[in-house]
Amino acid sequence: MRLYNTLSRRMEELPPPPGPVRMYFCGPTVYQRAHIGNARPFIVGMWLRSWLRARGYDATLVHNITDVNDKIYDAAPGKSAELAARATDWYLEDTGDLGLGMPDALPRATESIPSIVRFIEQLVATGHAYAVEGDVYFRVASDPGYGRLSRQRPDQVEEQEPNPLKEDPRDFALWKANKPGEDTSWDSPWGRGRPGWHIECSAMAEDAFGPVFEIHGGGLDLVFPHHENELAQSLALGHDFARIWTHNGMLGGMDGEKMSKSLGNDVSLRNVLDTWGREVVLLFFFGAHWRKPVEFGDDVLEQAQAQLEGFRNVFRSPSERVGDWAELEAALDDDFNTPEALAVLHGWRDHELLRRAFAIFGLESLADLEEAPTDLAELAARRRDARDSKNFAEADRLRDEIAAAGWEVRDVADPPGFQLVPRP
RNA sequence: GGCGCCUUGGCCGAGUGGUUAGGCAUGGGUCUGCAAAACCCAGUACACCGGUUCGACUCCGGUAGGCGCCUCCA
Known part of the structure; x- marks a missing residue:
């Protein structure tokens, strides 16, 4: 199994099973309903696990x-x-509805304050950080390798709003003094305040795994400054950190102009799930490589839906011994190439194998065939009889009636009969 | 200004220095009473301009367009 590592800019082999493989994926800032783009690192992380x-x-x-x-x-x-x-709660509910299960742990920054404070204390003690008027800043100049992950050149980084408390404009906050209007704060050696963003992840990752773990993931937009700074903090204490950094590509097409017709301007994960269903969302993400940017919109969702229908139809036909698990392994073991894996699955006809593969990605429901309501089954039986007696006008009328109820009659030749299938 | 990424047939989207990706949609066909589903066939792509090479969509350089980030956006 190999994965592309942002830090080394090349593919890297994972240690052989059983590993362990410890993964830390950055989650959302919770201030509104998560949008569809937020779902990508969650899905990639869960699928990879x-x-x-x-x-x-x-x-x-x-x-x-x-x-x-x-x-x-x-x-x-x-x-x-x-x-x-x-x-x-929204985030847990919405990601839960993806049907992929949950991560092994979901630490909250506010529940990790003691670890965060300890971490900062050590950085101050070792000269990598300094306190000023209740704030604490990381001293970027103390890290000669700063920029190793993002390949930013510190001297070229654009200066934001000047902060006279900083020794150097590149320095970033580890702890921020409480300000009027901020209703959450904690005691610390530097007074009441709250943690900076980057230190949270360093502390929570170490709380979970200790100073070394295998994979650190998140959106591509987090490479700089967030992950760069996490890495600097941990290395400053002489710790190792993540061996492999995985960054998923961003979702495009979510802004004004090309706004999805079906969703209006609400591209929340909640709304997408309610409108299209979880399988469509999952297959949409499955069809694009995790590292690549992908356009989000009605057209691609429709295509995903059509593909799902194709897979359901495979389960509606007899299983054939077509498929080879090794093909799936080859695709996925190579940088977790899900679009390649999708192509492989399209070639399979073996129900057992398909079910096993889909179960890994939360799509085992594709194998579940819906039973038609008895009244429709009745109509279909009557249509069959009409058809058998060559009363085609009546047969077609019954077929239309069934269609109006949202189902489709398909005649089956081999064991002579019919099949009732819900129309997508 | 800086760092990095992307540009593949109508659409989505893999991949490789020389062989059909795959899907969706479309057209034709087989099957069917007619359909649907399924299956078969058809399209022959790689932004543009140079270079390297026996040979480039694949490597190098440039151009154009798009995208992410540049201290708290996944």
């Missing part, structure tokens, strides 16, 4: 939730804690 387990690995996934930061303060002045709690 699932595939690794199928390959005999001892794989675990930790997915954090950032439940304290400026966005949350801004979204709910004075009531940010309530919003964060509610939005966390």
